[in-house]
Amino acid sequence: MLELSILWPSIANGLATGAIYALVALGLTLIYGVLHIINFAHGAALMVALYGVQLLFTRYGVDPYAALAVMVPAMFGFGYLLQRLVIGRASHGKDENILLVTLGIAIVLENLALVLFTADTRTIETRWSLATIDVAGAFIAVPKAIAFVGVLAAAAILLAVMARTDLGRAIRALAKERQGAKLVGIDVEHVFAMSFGIGLACLGAAACFLLPAYYVNPTVGNGFVLVAFTIVVLGGMGSFAGALLGGLLIGVVESVSGLYLGESLGQIGIFVIFLLVLMFRPTGLFGSKA
Amino acid sequence: MTPSMRAVGPIVVFAAAAALVPLAVDSDAWLNFVVLALFGALMAQAWNVLAGFGGQFSFGHAVFFGTGAYAMAALQVRLGVNAWVALPVALAAGAAVGLFIGALTFRYGLRGSYFALATLAFAEIFRILANTFQFTGAGVGLQIPLAKGWAALQFEGRAGYLYVALAFVVAGLAIGTWLKHSRFGAWLQAVRDNEEAAQALGVDAYRVKLGAIAISGAMMAAAGAFYVQYLHYIDPALAFGPHYSVEALVGALVGGMGTVWGPVVGAFALHLLSDATRNAFGDVPGVSLMIYGALLVLIVMFAPRGLVGLFAALVSKLRDSK
Numbered sequence: 001m002l003e004l005s006i007l008w009p010s011i012a013n014g015l016a017t018g019a020i021y022a023l024v025a026l027g028l029t030l031i032y033g034v035l036h037i038i039n040f041a042h043g044a045a046l047m048v049a050l051y052g053v054q055l056l057f058t059r060y061g062v063d064p065y066a067a068l069a070v071m072v073p074a075m076f077g078f079g080y081l082l083q084r085l086v087i088g089r090a091s092h093g094k095d096e097n098i099l100l101v102t103l104g105i106a107i108v109l110e111n112l113a114l115v116l117f118t119a120d121t122r123t124i125e126t127r128w129s130l131a132t133i134d135v136a137g138a139f140i141a142v143p144k145a146i147a148f149v150g151v152l153a154a155a156a157i158l159l160a161v162m163a164r165t166d167l168g169r170a171i172r173a174l175a176k177e178r179q180g181a182k183l184v185g186i187d188v189e190h191v192f193a194m195s196f197g198i199g200l201a202c203l204g205a206a207a208c209f210l211l212p213a214y215y216v217n218p219t220v221g222n223g224f225v226l227v228a229f230t231i232v233v234l235g236g237m238g239s240f241a242g243a244l245l246g247g248l249l250i251g252v253v254e255s256v257s258g259l260y261l262g263e264s265l266g267q268i269g270i271f272v273i274f275l276l277v278l279m280f281r282p283t284g285l286f287g288s289k290a
Numbered sequence: 291m292t293p294s295m296r297a298v299g300p301i302v303v304f305a306a307a308a309a310l311v312p313l314a315v316d317s318d319a320w321l322n323f324v325v326l327a328l329f330g331a332l333m334a335q336a337w338n339v340l341a342g343f344g345g346q347f348s349f350g351h352a353v354f355f356g357t358g359a360y361a362m363a364a365l366q367v368r369l370g371v372n373a374w375v376a377l378p379v380a381l382a383a384g385a386a387v388g389l390f391i392g393a394l395t396f397r398y399g400l401r402g403s404y405f406a407l408a409t410l411a412f413a414e415i416f417r418i419l420a421n422t423f424q425f426t427g428a429g430v431g432l433q434i435p436l437a438k439g440w441a442a443l444q445f446e447g448r449a450g451y452l453y454v455a456l457a458f459v460v461a462g463l464a465i466g467t468w469l470k471h472s473r474f475g476a477w478l479q480a481v482r483d484n485e486e487a488a489q490a491l492g493v494d495a496y497r498v499k500l501g502a503i504a505i506s507g508a509m510m511a512a513a514g515a516f517y518v519q520y521l522h523y524i525d526p527a528l529a530f531g532p533h534y535s536v537e538a539l540v541g542a543l544v545g546g547m548g549t550v551w552g553p554v555v556g557a558f559a560l561h562l563l564s565d566a567t568r569n570a571f572g573d574v575p576g577v578s579l580m581i582y583g584a585l586l587v588l589i590v591m592f593a594p595r596g597l598v599g600l601f602a603a604l605v606s607k608l609r610d611s612k
């Protein structure tokens with residue numbers, strides 16, 4: 001058994017990473033909950049947002065946190081158009097088709113990034129990059145601490161939008177009862193695209209918080225796809241609270257299993273959890289029904 | 291003449307034509323093209339057995355590819371086994387991994403998108419394992435010793451490889467024909483079209499799907515084993531990364547899922563296209579996969595039955611207009 005003095009920093013770091021995972025998963029679970037589609041391009045879209053933040057910083061000197069003002073609306077627009085112009089038209093009413101189309105989009109985005117930016121891994125260096133703060137004996141990188149707080153704020157805003165606004169009500173109505181929503185005059189295609197846009201806007205925010213403590217390369221999204229799906233099935237498909245708690249939990253599991261199993265084998269914990277949840281508890285830990 | 295006998299004719303013509311290529315063509319680049327297209331066809335055929343005929347979409351077929359490749363390489367490098375002995379073991383390993391994954395996923399009723407994601411997770415787990423243990427060479431991978439000659443299943447020129455790949459593809463065409471006309475194939479397609487209805491009629495859907503994933507796994511493992519013999523090297527990212535999962539899936543979709551010839555047509559079309567783009571844009575990494583992705587979106591949007599489906603629609607239209 002390892003000492004608590006090693007375990008706590010690992011848990012604290014896991015919570016900070018888990019917060020980012022949670023925001024990525026929130027976008028995914030929103031898209032799943034409303035459109036009932038599995039967005040396989042979610043990781044690739046996160047990669048696009050990370051490059052956006054990186055370019056804004058290196059070309060125009062925009063601070064990653066200031067970039068929120070650009071990236072959130074930009075990713076929203078990207079998502080809206082993607083759903084409206086491509087995904088919505090390709091489904092032909094079959095789940096497999098949507099999975100294949102979003103896979104195709106992921107492949108295109110990833111390889112477009114490879115062509116434009118090469119396979120090099122890029123990082124940015126802000127004034128905060130190397131600073132750490134002391135959280136009850138655990139040294140946490142400042143960007144990670146900021147990300148933790150920022151992600152919780154973003155999640156609160158998202159939940160407020162869903163609970164209080166007309167758009168949120170329309171989205172929830174559509175998620176529950178597609179025909180009924182149509183009958184009361186909700187523009188289904190528009191609200192679908194809005195939901196997809198909000199899902200990707202979460203990624204725009206996640207990218208701004210993530211990049212100062214992380215890196216970007218064309219395949220960076222792959223690591224997030226399965227993690228985000230794990231969180232979403234763990235938390236129960238379409239459940240916001242589940243995605244938040246699941247994200248934090250997975251962050252801790254990843255960090256602690258890396259500590260015990262070593263860096264290479266440690267990544268396996270997430271995938272094993274994913275398969276176990278799918279097999280034994282497909283409604284998730286917080287989901288009520290299938 | 292039974293329908294399955296009638297299907298033999300085109301396969302014989304295709305095999306003879308492909309076998310004549312090394313005698314007629316001297317260009318190394320063209321021979322390499324045919325070898326890689328056959329290799330792609332084999333992977334697409336493997337994916338097609340499970341997804342096209344069985345309706346179970348795998349996003350992680352690389353798990354079988356890598357299993358075959360690593361079995362082939364590790365048996366030769368670590369245990370000194372002859373390549374001809376290693377080959378059937380590699381195929382059996384692919385089938386065994388297929389049975390293992392199938393038993394876990396189908397037993398617990400994973401379908402559609404969930405099955406796709408589960409296969410992807412298995413591919414990732416295998417990649418991490420191959421990346422960790424010394425037996426598989428960890429991150430460095432395995433390199434098989436050079437020993438050109440039939441005895442070691444390695445060849446001086448490309449012609450030998452072409453015949454090996456062709457033999458596998460012809461076997462794949464035979465399997466496709468068998469699925470079209472056999473009782474097992476009928477069960478499998480019934481499960482694809484409506485699992486509940488098939489079960490109500492007495493089809494054991496679980497065992498039928500297990501059979502399909504075992505056959506598919508063995509075929510994909512054959513492609514992995516071929517890869518190791520052709521390029522003499524394998525590492526975790528090559529073996530279990532997303533590239534070959536995607537190539538298998540796109541090849542079958544572009545050609546036409548659930549058809550005998552679709553995967554072959556699709557693989558040759560893809561390789562023609564990626565060669566043409568390489569000539570046009572130079573060898574920029576990413577361009578050919580980008581086109582695969584775009585093609586995947588377009589095919590799903592506009593031609594869900596693939597090239598073979600388009601061709602069939604064209605033929606029936608011509609017939610109607612007569």
